[in-house]
Amino acid sequence: MLIGAHVSTAGGLAQAHERGVERGCQAIQVWGQSPRQWHPSRWKDDDIADFRERMADGPIKSVVIHSIYLINCASTDKDIRRKSATSLIHALRTGDEIGADGVVLHPGSAKGEPNEEALPRVAELVKHALDESDRCPLLLENTAGAGDTIGRTFEELADLIRLGGRRKRIGVCLDSCHLLASGFDITTADKLAEVIDRCLETIGAGRVTCLHMNDSQTPLGSNRDRHAPPGDGELGPRGCGAFLSEPRFEGLPVLFEGPGVEGKAPAKADIDRMKELRRNGLRARRRREAA
Secondary structure (H helix, E strand, O other): OEEEEEOOOOOOHHHHHHHHHHOOOOEEEEEOOOOOOOOOOOOOHHHHHHHHHHHHHOOOOEEEEEOOOOOOOOOOOHHHHHHHHHHHHHHHHHHHHHOOOOEEEOOOEOOOOOHHHHHHHHHHHHHHHHHOOOOOOEEEEOOOOOOOEOOOOHHHHHHHHHHOOOOOOEEEEEEHHHHHHOOOOOOOHHHHHHHHHHHHHHHOOOOEEEEEOOEEOOOOOOOOOOEEOOOOOOOHHHHHHHHHHOHHHOOOEEEEOOOOOOOOOOOHHHHHHHHHHHHHHHHHHHHHHHO
16 A cells, blocks of 8 residues: 655646655655646656656555545536636646556536436546646545535446446546445444445446545534545544555555645645554454454
């Protein structure tokens, strides 16, 4: 498991890599552009080359891009769809340039329409973005279930994969906070195993290629996306330890998005805590196997 966090790209990609190293990350997540505006950011060629060289030789083994929250692939508004497509294509092409393991996407919101009517619109835009890029996977993130958001169930994610032509480049990013908030009890290793069984049976083996390890400020089924530092929320040390030691997650990037224990962006203390929770989770599993 490659433990890491979302890091700032202020100053460029090489600076983002340095921040990850300083925090003890084995994986990092970055924005593909400013999350507060549609205008795409373009990194310089020498910055990209420097970043790729650092990735080839350094302790960080995975980078993931998170697409901006302004994107709504389910929208019926032509301008929003155009901007969403442009931003998503830019993120995927940037992923191609920097060797990213994926672009994480919140599928969107139906805005009052039945989700089943919005799903084909999401899939249409996803297919278009994949056609306009080369290699980088697109990772659909499960949502907390607030409002009319799409992706709160494994069935909806499976429908998007099917409508997207079951392309190999379409994967899934599972967020622990969102799972709990949308009604999946993952507070123990056994309960998590049952949920992951159901997930993989529904969306297909091999589709989950990235993880977000966020604890939750709000309880099971709250449908509210409120992150807490790992071990400090409703999942608690046991739930987070179970998530971080789930055998089927081995080898995947697992990223904390914040806010961390310092009340802002993830810090080294948060990464250290995740590693501690993983060790505890692995020990608990070994004890159970030996009993």
